[in-house]
Amino acid sequence: MTQLKIAVAGASGRMGRMLIEAIAAAPDAVLAGALDREGNPFINSDAGAFSGQLTGVVIQSDLAKGLADADFLIDFTRPEGTLHHLEYCAAHGIKMIIGTTGFDDAGKAAIRAAAEKTAIVFAPNMSIGVNVTLKLLEMAAKNFSEGYDIEIVEAHHRHKVDAPSGTALKMGEVIADALGRDLKECAVYGREGVTGERDPSTIGFATVRGGDIVGDHTVLFAGIGERIEISHKSSSRVSYAQGSLRAARYIADKATGLYDMQDVLGLKA
Numbered sequence: 326m327t328q329l330k331i332a333v334a335g336a337s338g339r340m341g342r343m344l345i346e347a348i349a350a351a352p353d354a355v356l357a358g359a360l361d362r363e364g365n366p367f368i369n370s371d372a373g374a375f376s377g378q379l380t381g382v383v384i385q386s387d388l389a390k391g392l393a394d395a396d397f398l399i400d401f402t403r404p405e406g407t408l409h410h411l412e413y414c415a416a417h418g419i420k421m422i423i424g425t426t427g428f429d430d431a432g433k434a435a436i437r438a439a440a441e442k443t444a445i446v447f448a449p450n451m452s453i454g455v456n457v458t459l460k461l462l463e464m465a466a467k468n469f470s471e472g473y474d475i476e477i478v479e480a481h482h483r484h485k486v487d488a489p490s491g492t493a494l495k496m497g498e499v500i501a502d503a504l505g506r507d508l509k510e511c512a513v514y515g516r517e518g519v520t521g522e523r524d525p526s527t528i529g530f531a532t533v534r535g536g537d538i539v540g541d542h543t544v545l546f547a548g549i550g551e552r553i554e555i556s557h558k559s560s561s562r563v564s565y566a567q568g569s570l571r572a573a574r575y576i577a578d579k580a581t582g583l584y585d586m587q588d589v590l591g592l593k594a
């Protein structure tokens with residue numbers, strides 16, 4: 326069996342550690358590199374030290390060293406980190422699986438441009454559950470287009486730095502597309518003071534941050550006499566790590582192109 330040679334960026338982070346364990350357990354993958362930024366206290370440590378299972382791969386800040394043996398980079402860091410890695414990967418034909426959230430339009434355009442040089446899977450949520458939920462939302466939105474107010478509520482751990490979550494924004498985009506609306510024009514991010522009555526064409530977002538919540542998302546379609554709630558709750562980051570490995574397998578035979586988890590899971594039909 327050909328092994329997928331995968332490097333992990335943000336190797337000491339919450340997702341980085343989970344990915345390193347998932348790669349160690351996968352029969353068709355091998356950890357081929359580990360990156361963290363300069364100044365990170367874990368540079369030069371073994372990438373598996375967190376789990377007590379040494380990998381023989383040392384966490385590096387130098388991209389040339391950290392990516393020398395890798396065909397794939399799985400990146401769950403921050404937009405500025407991912408964009409730095411992206412440039413190197415595009416130039417060296419290293420395929421990327423990008424889970425980082427919080428990109429602005431320019432960042433997303435840079436990812437699209439890099440996908441002309443290497444294959445990339447870019448998705449704000451790699452779990453199968455969330456991606457199937459996106460399909461349910463598309464169907465629900467088409468049926469609740471009149472008379473139902475749409476609100477998206479997300480909750481995450483206290484360390485999360487971006488809001489709303491990338492998943493909540495994706496849910497908003499999917500719903501807005503299904504309704505023929507533009508999310509940029511109809512999104513309302515939080516409310517305070519005398520807001521006036523709710524505009525029925527809006528999609529509202531609310532954010533909760535606290536403790537160790539892995540990631541909860543609920544979309545509310547609130548009508549008269551009834552309301553429908555579609556929820557997804559993550560209880561472990563393992564589903565994001567397993568989804569990322571599926572994404573790597575999906576682009577293993579692709580030289581270029583931008584894909585998302587709907588492509589990987591065959592949900593686009």
Ligand SMILES: NC(=O)C1=CN([C@@H]2O[C@H](COP(=O)(O)OP(=O)(O)OC[C@H]3O[C@@H](n4cnc5c(N)ncnc54)[C@H](OP(=O)(O)O)[C@@H]3O)[C@@H](O)[C@H]2O)C=CC1
Binds near residue numbers: 336339401451
């Ligand atoms: N798509 C999906 O399925 C999921 C996406 N995410 C997203 O992944 C990202 C990471 O989440 P999480 O693991 O919880 O975060 P953590 O803060 O735990 O880990 C981030 C890692 O990236 C490193 N890092 C931060 N900034 C840079 C930079 N500029 N250059 C290189 N490395 C950097 C950090 O190093 P240091 O400690 O030195 O700052 C750390 O090792 C977030 O954007 C999150 O929203 C999370 C879960 C699932």
Ligand SMILES: O=C(O)C1=N[C@H](C(=O)O)C[C@H](O)C1
Binds near residue numbers: 481489490539540
């Ligand atoms: O930061 C996190 O933890 C998560 N981030 C992603 C997001 O912003 O949607 C995915 C998941 O919800 C966990």
